[in-house]
Amino acid sequence: MAKILVVDDQRNMRTTLTMMLRGAGHDTDEAADGDEACEKIVSDTYDLVLTDLRMGATDGMTVLRHTRQESPLTEVIVMTAYGTIESAVEAMRIGAHDYIQKPFEEDELLVKVEKALEKRKLAGEVSVMAAEFRDRYRFENIIGRSQAIRDVLGRIVRVAPTPATVLITGESGTGKELVARAIHANSTRSERPFVGVNCAAISETLLESELFGHVRGAFTGAVSSRKGLFEEADGGTFFFDEIAETPPAFQAKLLRAIQEGEIRRLGDNKPVHVDIRIIAATNQDLKKAIEEKRFREDLYYRLNVARFVLPPLRERREDIPPLVEHFLLKYGRKMGRRGVRLGDGVLDFLVKYDYPGNIRELENLIEQGVALALEGMITLDDVVSPEIREATPAAAMIGSRSLQDVVDRAEKEAIETVLREVEGNKERAAEMLGLSGTTLWRKMKRLDIQSP
Secondary structure, three states, X not given: OOEEEEEOOOHHHHHHHHHXXXXXXXXXXXXXXXXXXXXXXXXXXXXXXXXXXXXXXXXXHHHHHHHHHHOOOOEEEEEXXXXXHHHHHHHHHOOOXXXXXXXXXXXXXXXXXXXXXXXXXXXXXXXXXXXHHHHHHXXXXXXXXXXXXXXXXXXXXXXXXXXXXXXXXXXXXXXXXXXXXXXXXXXOOOOOOEEEEEHHHOOHHHHHHHHHEEOOOOOOOOOOOEEOHHHHOOOOEEEEEOHHHOOHHHHHHHHHHHXXXXXXXXXXXXXXXXXXXXXXXXXXXXXXXXXXXXXXXXXXXXXXXXXXXXXXXXXXXXXXXXXXXXXXXXXXXXXXXXXXXXXXOHHHHHHHOOOOOHHHHHHHHHHHHHHHOEOOEEXXXXXXXXXXXXXXXXXXXXXXXXXXXXXXXXXXXXXXXXXXXXXXXXXXXXXXXXXXXXXXXXXXHHOOOOOO
């Protein structure tokens, strides 16, 4: 049994369609106009929307676009009257599964409905398979749908089972450690330790002792022998974060450890064999560091066997909405504020912001928003810090008003001006404003704009 929404402004037609679909064993819901349909699509989940094309101000095209945006897996069949085939073809171009011309026979409708539902079922299975793929390869924390992220995931699957040393480069906060952990999780060493160290957080004098260990009396204060982190990671994976921060003398010893598979504890001449896979990461340009004699060229080529380059968040903005959703769920659970949602204009801001701190900064903004949210709603004031306001050119225009006030006033004035120009034609207004019909409908409702 499928759940189907029937949308038509003629009551007799809705009743007839509902009887046909229920007779075929489906659960049905009705909407008397496009506005009601758009609200139902947001508040409920449907397998199929069966909508008339011509229905006053909010027509079937708007319902179609709204469905594609809010519920991408839901299929849509549009119903057309004689002489509107061109509109039906346009509807299919923008995402409708099929169209049917009035008047039609019951059998004709049910055949089209079953084909649409079969497609919906297959799409759902593909979605489930994608989730299983993430579970299988333990990619649950690598969030994104951009081509850049898909390429990274594909390379992880190919590189992880091999013994290759890996170098991950990218700006701070782009998720380098997440990629390193995913490589380890999909390697033959996954049951052994994953040991990571931030080279920038350990002083040069302690770095060698921490990683290679020491014997008793090796230096003042060494009252007993101690294993280093390399030995703790034996059989597993060792992750060097910010590898460019290590001194050249240490780099020489690291190179030997990688080449020979052995280390020497401080104060000991006896070598210790270690079997570890090295993954290194840096936010610096290593070629430039080599030119400046800050990084050994031979170590660079030893590390740069399998290379991952993570782009900054500003270059893959399509990944921001799913990341926002992920962090909302994460911090909603953590703070006991499940169901926290974004207010008007917040997602637009988050998508357009440049994120000098990349994913780490986005996560911080969402955590801050969840903590400050009132009545389950995150506003722009909850996520836009004073530092961000100062760095934003529009900040000087805001003055004592909130950013939301400025955005709302500008949007309302622009929409009302265009609506007057096109004499209330919402479709033309949406085109002139560069918006989808659904987005225009939402903004008009939120800003209390009446069509002239």
